[in-house]
Amino acid sequence: MKSKNRIAPISLAKGQVWKLEDKHLEIMEVGKTLTHYRLYRNQKRVPISLGGITTVTEYLRSKGATLIKEKAPEKTAEKATA
Numbered sequence: 001m002k003s004k005n006r007i008a009p010i011s012l013a014k015g016q017v018w019k020l021e022d023k024h025l026e027i028m029e030v031g032k033t034l035t036h037y038r039l040y041r042n043q044k045r046v047p048i049s050l051g052g053i054t055t056v057t058e059y060l061r062s063k064g065a066t067l068i069k070e071k072a073p074e075k076t077a078e079k080a081t082a
Contacts, residue, residue: 010057013070014027014028019067020065026040037050
């Protein structure tokens with residue numbers, strides 16, 4: 001039997017920042033099949049783009065992206081006591 005070289009799957013999460021050669025890709029939201037992301041260089045205001053999760057992960061893998069910021073910490077809802 002031949003063993004295949006398996007690359008670990010890239011899992012996307014809200015708040016991650018990926019570094020490419022000359023750009024950064026920030027994950028804004030992740031749904032069932034789509035993800036909202038920002039692809040920027042050194043800009044202040046960047047529009048949010050929408051793409052399939054598999055498309056974005058293949059793009060990150062092909063460009064040799066490295067994860068520089070993990071997902072954002074989850075906010076817990078505090079109950080108001082009256």
